[in-house]
Amino acid sequence: PGPLPLPHPYVTQFARRGQESKGGVTMSSQAPQDVEPEQKAPSGTAASEDSPQGDSSAAPQEGSAIHPEMIMMVDSKLYPMYEGRAKAWQFLRRMKESHHGRKMAPAKNFQCVHPTGDGRICGKLINLMPNGSPAGFDIQNGTRHCIKAHNMVTSYRGKRTLEDAEGQRANARDSFGRASRKKRGGKAENGGAGPSSKRVRRRKSTARSAPASASVFSLPPYYASGFACELGAEPKKQPGMPERGMPAPYARERVANKHALDFNERLNTSSYVNVVFEPEEADVAMMGLKVNIADQNVYPRSWGIHNQCVDMIARLWNCPVNKGEMARHGSFAGAGTVGSTESCLLAGITLKKRWEAWFTRRNRGKSPISMGKRPNLVISTMYQACWEKFFRYMDIEARLVQPSIKTMKIDPYETVDRVDDCTIGVVCIMGNHYGGQYDPVEEIGLALQKLNDEKKLQVGIHVDAASGGFLAPFQEGIPNWDFRCPQVLSISASGHKFGQSCAGTGWVVWRKRDDLAAYTAINVTYLGGSTESYTLNFSRPASGVYVQYYKFLRLGKEGYTTLADNMMTVSKYIRNGLKSMLGPEGKLPRFRILDDGDSKCLPVVTAMLNPDLELEYDDIDLQHMLSMNHWYVSGYRMGFHHPEDNKISPLFRDADPNTSMFRIVVKSNLTSDLAKDLLEKIRETLGKMDKAVKEGWAPHLKEHKVRPLGHKNSHAFTTC
Numbered sequence: 001p002g003p004l005p006l007p008h009p010y011v012t013q014f015a016r017r018g019q020e021s022k023g024g025v026t027m028s029s030q031a032p033q034d035v036e037p038e039q040k041a042p043s044g045t046a047a048s049e050d051s052p053q054g055d056s057s058a059a060p061q062e063g064s065a066i067h068p069e070m071i072m073m074v075d076s077k078l079y080p081m082y083e084g085r086a087k088a089w090q091f092l093r094r095m096k097e098s099h100h101g102r103k104m105a106p107a108k109n110f111q112c113v114h115p116t117g118d119g120r121i122c123g124k125l126i127n128l129m130p131n132g133s134p135a136g137f138d139i140q141n142g143t144r145h146c147i148k149a150h151n152m153v154t155s156y157r158g159k160r161t162l163e164d165a166e167g168q169r170a171n172a173r174d175s176f177g178r179a180s181r182k183k184r185g186g187k188a189e190n191g192g193a194g195p196s197s198k199r200v201r202r203r204k205s206t207a208r209s210a211p212a213s214a215s216v217f218s219l220p221p222y223y224a225s226g227f228a229c230e231l232g233a234e235p236k237k238q239p240g241m242p243e244r245g246m247p248a249p250y251a252r253e254r255v256a257n258k259h260a261l262d263f264n265e266r267l268n269t270s271s272y273v274n275v276v277f278e279p280e281e282a283d284v285a286m287m288g289l290k291v292n293i294a295d296q297n298v299y300p301r302s303w304g305i306h307n308q309c310v311d312m313i314a315r316l317w318n319c320p321v322n323k324g325e326m327a328r329h330g331s332f333a334g335a336g337t338v339g340s341t342e343s344c345l346l347a348g349i350t351l352k353k354r355w356e357a358w359f360t361r362r363n364r365g366k367s368p369i370s371m372g373k374r375p376n377l378v379i380s381t382m383y384q385a386c387w388e389k390f391f392r393y394m395d396i397e398a399r400l401v402q403p404s405i406k407t408m409k410i411d412p413y414e415t416v417d418r419v420d421d422c423t424i425g426v427v428c429i430m431g432n433h434y435g436g437q438y439d440p441v442e443e444i445g446l447a448l449q450k451l452n453d454e455k456k457l458q459v460g461i462h463v464d465a466a467s468g469g470f471l472a473p474f475q476e477g478i479p480n481w482d483f484r485c486p487q488v489l490s491i492s493a494s495g496h497k498f499g500q501s502c503a504g505t506g507w508v509v510w511r512k513r514d515d516l517a518a519y520t521a522i523n524v525t526y527l528g529g530s531t532e533s534y535t536l537n538f539s540r541p542a543s544g545v546y547v548q549y550y551k552f553l554r555l556g557k558e559g560y561t562t563l564a565d566n567m568m569t570v571s572k573y574i575r576n577g578l579k580s581m582l583g584p585e586g587k588l589p590r591f592r593i594l595d596d597g598d599s600k601c602l603p604v605v606t607a608m609l610n611p612d613l614e615l616e617y618d619d620i621d622l623q624h625m626l627s628m629n630h631w632y633v634s635g636y637r638m639g640f641h642h643p644e645d646n647k648i649s650p651l652f653r654d655a656d657p658n659t660s661m662f663r664i665v666v667k668s669n670l671t672s673d674l675a676k677d678l679l680e681k682i683r684e685t686l687g688k689m690d691k692a693v694k695e696g697w698a699p700h701l702k703e704h705k706v707r708p709l710g711h712k713n714s715h716a717f718t719t720c
Helices: 139-150 162-183 248-260 279-288 300-316 323-329 339-362 385-393 412-416 441-455 543-579 619-627 672-694
Strands: 013-015 018-021 024-027 069-074 086-091 125-128 334-337 376-380 397-401 423-429 461-464 488-494 506-510 522-524 531-533 591-593 604-609 634-637 639-641 648-650 660-665
Touching: 279 543, 300 334, 300 506, 300 543, 334 339, 334 543, 339 385, 339 423, 339 461, 339 488, 339 506, 376 385, 385 397, 412 441, 423 441, 441 461, 543 591, 543 604, 543 672, 604 619, 619 634, 619 660, 619 672
Parallel strands: 376 397, 376 423, 423 461, 461 488
Antiparallel strands: 013 069, 018 024, 069 086, 334 506, 488 506, 522 531, 591 604, 604 660, 634 660, 639 648
16 A cells, blocks of 8 residues: 555645654654643553564664654634644654655654544544554543544554554554553453553454555545635635635635536537547646646657647648758748737738838838838738737737628728738638638639739738638638638638637748748747747647647547538538527518528528517527526627727628627537537527517617727627
8 A cells, every 4th residue: 555645735844854863863753832742651551562662673773764744734714613723743654665664753742633523623632652552632532533533554664554454443442441441440451460561462353454545634525614605715805815725625626616607618609619628638738737838958759749730730731841941940830829819910920020021122221110101901800809919019000801791701802902012911811700701812812913913012811710720621612722822921720729629729830931930930049959939928838739739640630521520510400490490470580690601611600680570689688598598609799899999890891880690609519419409498598588578578788789998888899
């Protein structure tokens, strides 16, 4: 059997204390100030022949390891029935025979803090003899309890193990029985002649040994501790970090309780982020938590996994192979990031630096700043929040293209019309988060190349494939959208969406290093070598890279293709279910479908309540009512805050910004049986809402509009 599991080092303090003597190193067991001095053993307690008290062999010999003493702080939070704080000295007696085979000194003066059966703390001062027998307190109140609860098993000379645990307990009970009878005036078993010089014979044990994981100090359940009723722990009463910590199981329970109050992540259809993991996948993620992937010299194999992932993704997106760069660097120009937000920011910075260099060359050394020029970026109004950050952080003008609500895609020629000599690039979205449509990258590239030739520009395309980057390659009939288009300079994607990795995983790949990726690369030499870093964030765990690599190995192209087919099939089932639903009168369709259909798009179902029905409630009311059935379906308005002036602007050129819609994102965890339940809950909820309106219910969100930023009822455009 192994040693007792130690508590967390941040909860328990360990101190090794020893003093030199002629006989070697001995244990110091000075009692704390608030604990009574050592009590003498009762006269009826028998000493052990193996380690008598007067024998110097009871102490460890010179060169033996000093056994640690554990100082544990016990307070009223842990045991509310035990007032104040007490220092309890506990001696770790159960040792692994292969590790601790030498003589050990007896443990002295520790206080029992185990709760008794009547809800109080034992609190008895225990003085262990070298043979493992407790002595020094009242038999009627604590002896039997302490022997059983603490499972007092010793292995002082490496001979006694858990195999004879029951025999030791029996020996201790016999010793205390004689001592207590003598105190009450009875005769001891040896005729009242005082302590026996012979060793007390142990009873032969037939019971199995105690488990090695049995703890000397047993915590009460969290719900029976004082931590469970700290009503003022979180609110404004006690701000800041707590003064003292709590046991690890209690801390985990506190987090688990808060997590239980969230929505069930598997029933959240508003987000694209993967939420299901195999046990092996979770183990791989835990490995990565200990590795700083930025430290390439210390973790070269982990960095090799990173480069393998970049290589797989670059080839998946048909990135051309530059033999010279591959010979110098050994990998494609790319990087793993903390989500696609960092990927988009890196790609945008690269476009800006590339444009500045080109503009300076064109104007004979005059920089854009000296000429009062401000760079701009052309993008759809259906952009994600990361691009608004880019506009603000890098002082970039946002030239937005409004699509039609009928297509939710930007028009190639309307896009090119917004390009001039200050345009750093055009962003095409492969799967917008509203309806899942793919922008026509190939058509925009051809129109852009024609403009570049006419005006001698060098504007390129970045493909924001946050959602579609790991889906479009496995779908049939998709027009060219990746590096097969010569105008595409870079592509970014979220690994934690349809890449099936864990949250916080992103990727960016550039067509080449020269005049592109090189603008964002820095050289790090203070970590024991010379390495390149392409990311905005430096230190980060390797969990995302590990899990992404695991998923590539686990699924392969065939697995990702099957996943794509499954998700598209389920989305088609939900879409057909919504189409079959009729209004309250049973004549007009209940919903108007807004997404791109059953193929060549993301597995997203986007719809709106049919305006022709003139219902008293809208899609946001449906979202709130549906959440009562544990399903979260995201409803939002068709408006957003313009990044230039924060004024409310319409998403579409042919729709009112206060019109509402909703979307259902079909991820790998949304299987057919869950989809059936979702449709049933939608039908049930609509029926209840129709009935409630007839009975006079006025939906509280009916009058809500797209509010200014900061308004408490703002329903501004949101992203996943």
